[in-house]
Amino acid sequence: MKQPLGVILAGGQATRMGGGDKGLRLLGGQSLLARVETRLSPQVAGVALNANGDPARFADLGLPVIADSIAGFAGPLAGVLAGLDWAAAQGADTIVTAAADTPFFPCDLVPQLLMASEGMAHSVVLAATPDPERGRARHPTFGLWPVALRDDLRRALEGGLRKVVLWTQTHGGREALFPDEAAFFNVNTPDDLARAEDML
Numbered sequence: 001m002k003q004p005l006g007v008i009l010a011g012g013q014a015t016r017m018g019g020g021d022k023g024l025r026l027l028g029g030q031s032l033l034a035r036v037e038t039r040l041s042p043q044v045a046g047v048a049l050n051a052n053g054d055p056a057r058f059a060d061l062g063l064p065v066i067a068d069s070i071a072g073f074a075g076p077l078a079g080v081l082a083g084l085d086w087a088a089a090q091g092a093d094t095i096v097t098a099a100a101d102t103p104f105f106p107c108d109l110v111p112q113l114l115m116a117s118e119g120m121a122h123s124v125v126l127a128a129t130p131d132p133e134r135g136r137a138r139h140p141t142f143g144l145w146p147v148a149l150r151d152d153l154r155r156a157l158e159g160g161l162r163k164v165v166l167w168t169q170t171h172g173g174r175e176a177l178f179p180d181e182a183a184f185f186n187v188n189t190p191d192d193l194a195r196a197e198d199m200l
Contacts, residue, residue, distance in 0.1 A: 004110060005092045006044035007083030008036050009076055009141050010051040010100035011068055021057065023100035025193060028200045032187060033061060035103040043110035044096055048086050050079035070157045076141050077157055077164055084150035092147060099141035102186040103196065106178050113144040116176035122146040124168045128175040129184060138175060139184045140164035 010023045010033065023033035033049070041047050048064040052073075055065035066086045068078040076097075083095045096110050106112070109127065116125045127142035141164075149171060156167050165173070178184075187193050 002093050003045040004094040004096045004114075004144065005083075005087045005090060006040045006047040006110075007066075007079070007086070007095050007097045008033065008040065008047065008049045008063075008100050009079040009083075009097050010049055011073070011076075011079045011082075021051070022187065023051075024057070025187070027103055027187070027193065027196050032103050033058070033100050036098055036100055036105070037061060037063065039103070039105060039107060040096075040098050040109075043107070045092070046090070048083065049100075050082050070154075074157055075162045075164075077153065077162065077167060080143075080145055080164075081150060081153050081157060084145060084147050084153065088147050088150060094147060095145050097141060097143055097145065099186055101188065102139075102141070102184055104183050104185055104199065105142060106180070106183050109142065109178075110144075112176040112178065113142075116174050117144055120172065120174070122148045122171065123174055124149070124171050125174045125176050126164075126168060127184065128177050129181040130177070130179065131181075136175065136177065137181070138165060140168075142184065143168070 024031050052067050066082045070078040087095045113125045117123045125144040127139040128136045131137035
């Protein structure tokens with residue numbers, strides 16, 4: 001299997017952060033987006049940023065910026081679809097997504113997702129961590145997605161589907177279990193940003 005391409009999902013509206021681009025908030029003097037890109041890029045063959053609106057605001061990152069093709073902020077799956085379309089144009093087989101607001105995700109994210117997909121063609125794999133109440137918690141913005149499923153995903157989104165797990169389950173969705181729940185800590189509010197500063 002060819003090395004996946006990486007897509008950073010930054011297409012949300014950041015309402016709990018007061019709007020604007022959450023990924024451009026600074027953590028330890030570096031934007032959240034820059035921290036995510038630094039973690040993801042050594043693990044993949046190339047990185048793009050999924051974001052809507054004027055791409056010029058991300059110019060200093062030097063990444064291709066790809067917008068949702070499904071209108072109306074259709075959630076993370078719309079960003080996944082944009083990433084799959086971009087990857088198809090590059091001749092890639094798969095993408096790995098990472099959320100723009102999750103700066104501490106594992107440095108072995110991609111190898112673990114690939115390992116969980118072994119032996120199964122076109123399987124979707126989501127990252128998961130142990131959860132004392134539910135057994136395990138899935139992190140649907142962190143996953144391995146086959147380019148071969150992009151047309152099916154487009155149809156699902158056009159049909160109104162928004163929940164990631166409902167779609168992944170129809171494609172034999174697997175999970176890659178990571179031991180450290182804190183690795184997927186995401187910054188949604190100003191309080192979370194302060195907590196992330198402590199975690200640094």
